[in-house]
Amino acid sequence: MNRRHFISTLPALATARSLLASAGASQSRLGICTFSCHQHWKAVGAKHEGVKFTDAPSFYRYGREIGAGGVQTPLRGAKAAEMRALVESAGGYYEGELRLPKVEGELAAFENEVRQTREAGATVARAVFTSGRRYEAFKTREEFRAFHEQAKRTLVLIEPVLRKHQLKVAIENHKDHTTEELVALMRGISSQWVGVLVDTGNNIALLEEPHGVIEALAPFALSVHLKDMAVQSSEDGFLLSEVPLGSGMLDLQRMIATLSKANPALVFNLEMATRDPLRVPCHTESFFATFPERKATHLDAAMQRVKANPPKQPPPVVSGKPTAQVLAEEETNNRNGLAWMLKQIRA
Numbered sequence: 189m190n191r192r193h194f195i196s197t198l199p200a201l202a203t204a205r206s207l208l209a210s211a212g213a214s215q216s217r218l219g220i221c222t223f224s225c226h227q228h229w230k231a232v233g234a235k236h237e238g239v240k241f242t243d244a245p246s247f248y249r250y251g252r253e254i255g256a257g258g259v260q261t262p263l264r265g266a267k268a269a270e271m272r273a274l275v276e277s278a279g280g281y282y283e284g285e286l287r288l289p290k291v292e293g294e295l296a297a298f299e300n301e302v303r304q305t306r307e308a309g310a311t312v313a314r315a316v317f318t319s320g321r322r323y324e325a326f327k328t329r330e331e332f333r334a335f336h337e338q339a340k341r342t343l344v345l346i347e348p349v350l351r352k353h354q355l356k357v358a359i360e361n362h363k364d365h366t367t368e369e370l371v372a373l374m375r376g377i378s379s380q381w382v383g384v385l386v387d388t389g390n391n392i393a394l395l396e397e398p399h400g401v402i403e404a405l406a407p408f409a410l411s412v413h414l415k416d417m418a419v420q421s422s423e424d425g426f427l428l429s430e431v432p433l434g435s436g437m438l439d440l441q442r443m444i445a446t447l448s449k450a451n452p453a454l455v456f457n458l459e460m461a462t463r464d465p466l467r468v469p470c471h472t473e474s475f476f477a478t479f480p481e482r483k484a485t486h487l488d489a490a491m492q493r494v495k496a497n498p499p500k501q502p503p504p505v506v507s508g509k510p511t512a513q514v515l516a517e518e519e520t521n522n523r524n525g526l527a528w529m530l531k532q533i534r535a
Contacts, residue, residue, distance in 0.1 A: 217257055217456065218256070218455075219456070220457055223459055224522055228240065238511065248275065256458070258275070258282055259280075263308060268305070269308075281455060284305035286302065287315070302349055314357075314358050314360060317365070322364045325364070327474070329479075343376070343377040347379050350382065361390050366396065385412070386402060386447060395486035395487060396486070399443065407450055409450055414529065415433075415458075416440060418499040419437060425469045427503075430461040431499070440532070458522065463506055
């Protein structure tokens with residue numbers, strides 16, 4: 189981002205700031221996370237000519253232009269000082285993303301990321317223990333136990349670094365740990381610098397009742413991925429889809445109230461993933477390999493919720509569509525989601 193480009197963006201950023209203030213949402217800190225634009229990021233990687241951003245600063249500017257108060261994204265090589273100046277000039281916010289180390293030999297690189305993220309103005313950064321879904325990534329209970337023990341060691345490893353640089357890490361409930369397991373991890377580390385990024389829909393894939401998940405995780409919440417969800421029966425279980433806010437099965441106002449009460453400073457980041465429905469194969473034995481008891485305790489209730497909540501409209505599908513159409517649909521979904529947030533979430 190050069191000086192000329194930076195100056196040219198100020199009128200648009202000022203307009204976005206004015207809109208946020210007039211909507212009464214400036215204190216609510218409403219924005220967008222990077223995965224809500226994952227189709228655009230895929231197009232960036234493919235060097236598609238229709239992309240509207242290519243790095244963290246241009247993603248921030250794009251987010252503000254479509255109605256976001258800020259963004260959650262990794263720096264992606266951007267200079268921390270430039271990112272901070274951009275965000276401060278617009279009156280918005282920046283939340284980072286970090287890759288967690290597994291061994292002490294990876295700690296120096298992690299600390300460098302923490303330092304740069306903090307210098308960019310972030311006080312909270314998202315992280316995940318794994319990018320895979322539990323029922324796809326782990327084939328046995330033993331494999332999952334090894335992963336869980338590694339997660340414990342990682343938290344012990346990173347806590348002093350986070351405390352030193354005063355950056356909080358928000359670990360997402362990322363279709364890996366059950367709510368009970370994640371709560372146990374948080375209680376085990378018991379640090380103000382380690383908490384949860386509460387995703388409002390992910391644990392449906394682990395057959396959990398979504399509103400109970402929010403109530404259990406709220407005391408540890410440091411950030412939020414706000415999404416609405418649709419479910420529909422399939423031959424081997426059910427399909428799970430992000431859908432426009434207010435059109436799915438979730439009581440979002442109840443969730444927002446619960447989270448805001450637990451942490452009034454929370455940032456709510458829209459995560460409206462425009463993609464094909466995800467397959468949750470809970471009628472297969474392999475699905476329960478890491479938590480076999482859940483078949484008896486959770487399956488029937490989960491399938492009853494699926495039956496009781498048919499989609500109100502067809503969920504998003506991207507397969508077979510040209511890239512330009514997918515990008516346009518993603519932007520429309522994000523604009524509508526941010527507009528819903530500005531109207532429904534008040535300071």
